[in-house]
Amino acid sequence: MVSIFRPYLFVYRYSLYAVFLLGCLQIQLGVICSVGIWILSEAKLQAAQVHQTWKSPLGLTEQVTTVNPESAQYSKPLPYRLKSAPILLAAPENFNPDLRLPPPLPEPPQQNSSPPSLPEPPQQNSSPPSLPEPPQQNSSPPTTATEAKTPDAVLESIDTDYHYETDNFGQTNFFLEPTAQFRLRNGNKIFFKTGFNFFEQRGVESITNFPLQVGWQGKIGQMTLRTAAGVDVFNRLPTAINLNVKVDAPISPPRVSSSGRLLSVVIISGNLEQGPYKSNARTLDNQITAWRFGPDLYWQIDRDTSLFSSLRLGSYNDGNSDVQSFSRLERKFGQFSLAANLFTWSYDRDLERTSGYFSPPDFLVYNGEVAWEGDIAKFLRCRLAANLGRQRLKGEFDNANTYQTRCTVKLSPSIEADLGYSFSNVRNQETGGSGYGGNSFTGQLRVKF
Numbered sequence: 001m002v003s004i005f006r007p008y009l010f011v012y013r014y015s016l017y018a019v020f021l022l023g024c025l026q027i028q029l030g031v032i033c034s035v036g037i038w039i040l041s042e043a044k045l046q047a048a049q050v051h052q053t054w055k056s057p058l059g060l061t062e063q064v065t066t067v068n069p070e071s072a073q074y075s076k077p078l079p080y081r082l083k084s085a086p087i088l089l090a091a092p093e094n095f096n097p098d099l100r101l102p103p104p105l106p107e108p109p110q111q112n113s114s115p116p117s118l119p120e121p122p123q124q125n126s127s128p129p130s131l132p133e134p135p136q137q138n139s140s141p142p143t144t145a146t147e148a149k150t151p152d153a154v155l156e157s158i159d160t161d162y163h164y165e166t167d168n169f170g171q172t173n174f175f176l177e178p179t180a181q182f183r184l185r186n187g188n189k190i191f192f193k194t195g196f197n198f199f200e201q202r203g204v205e206s207i208t209n210f211p212l213q214v215g216w217q218g219k220i221g222q223m224t225l226r227t228a229a230g231v232d233v234f235n236r237l238p239t240a241i242n243l244n245v246k247v248d249a250p251i252s253p254p255r256v257s258s259s260g261r262l263l264s265v266v267i268i269s270g271n272l273e274q275g276p277y278k279s280n281a282r283t284l285d286n287q288i289t290a291w292r293f294g295p296d297l298y299w300q301i302d303r304d305t306s307l308f309s310s311l312r313l314g315s316y317n318d319g320n321s322d323v324q325s326f327s328r329l330e331r332k333f334g335q336f337s338l339a340a341n342l343f344t345w346s347y348d349r350d351l352e353r354t355s356g357y358f359s360p361p362d363f364l365v366y367n368g369e370v371a372w373e374g375d376i377a378k379f380l381r382c383r384l385a386a387n388l389g390r391q392r393l394k395g396e397f398d399n400a401n402t403y404q405t406r407c408t409v410k411l412s413p414s415i416e417a418d419l420g421y422s423f424s425n426v427r428n429q430e431t432g433g434s435g436y437g438g439n440s441f442t443g444q445l446r447v448k449f
Helices: 014-051 281-285
Strands: 153-167 172-184 189-193 196-201 204-220 223-234 240-256 262-276 289-302 305-316 321-333 336-347 363-377 380-393 396-412 415-424 438-448
Touching (some): 189 223, 204 281, 363 396
Antiparallel strands (some): 153 172, 189 204, 196 204, 204 223, 240 262, 262 289, 289 305, 305 321, 336 363, 363 380, 380 396, 396 415, 415 438
């Protein structure tokens, strides 16, 4: 991890500082391993570049707010980042656009290919006739010892996600998770994710978590399928299994302008997730796990207007269940944008005192968002946003405000980093008569090969 991500600046307890040192050691080992992989694969990468005819879909060119296609999960000059779809945990923090990226979209058509309304990749036999020259009848194909061969897998990128959140009730969650992405010879992708997570809360012994996950992504007809499975290793809790499956299917053919900008598309997604509910230290200490499933809908109405909607049904191993919905309508005006958000959440039973997680029987949040995004310098792009609205919990209304900032720094043609901060008083726990305030520092370091 580069020096810009120094979480110990935010950690003030000795116990957390000691655990973070352990995390730093793991990060250094991860960086060393990543560099080693890069060195070993450099020769293959150079050979592969001669034969690669595809382009990475990582550079979808509409702006963030990243579910996927980081979420923050909608169109922006910042490229969409095709990364592991984060488990959409039940929480009002989903107002963070980086959790709501639209699904991955087809690459824009080449200038001399089919019309923009059908941006299908070119067929192999559509290449110019001069390329597939047949060998002469009385001659054998040339063979040389130095003939370049396409490797079975090519390291495309390493993305390292960083998240540090605290609140005024003594709760701290810290996530640091690097993901290595490889492209296979047939165009599919595989992912390897690990990391270091830390959870601290008043009255509970702190918990350290080391996630390990392997994922695969490929095309089945017009659908994109992404699967991942792994284990969560804890310092003082039993190892737990995690998995997620996501399917994206276009309902209407995407329309893309000649410049590559998305004009319209409708995509529906199906999601299935299972794993430990990483809400806080008390919830993990109680070994709460959850199954969550439901659809997402992303509709690019026109080049400046988009709609995202999500529904999640949850089933917990303590016998509880919940229903969560979120909708966002956004309209862009040059560098400015306006959005309306609506979030509802209801549990069958309120088990916060026993299981540890926020489980409101009736929770509603609605707000309006004003945002600006633009280039500060050639290497620096920033976004500022403010959400103002209301929240209702158990029949009582209160203000619901969130303030966010995020900047993307382009360190080199192949390295860039995101840095973000947000403050919100939208509740994610029972607070009695006291006001809630949560701070969140986020970031991502992306290295392309």
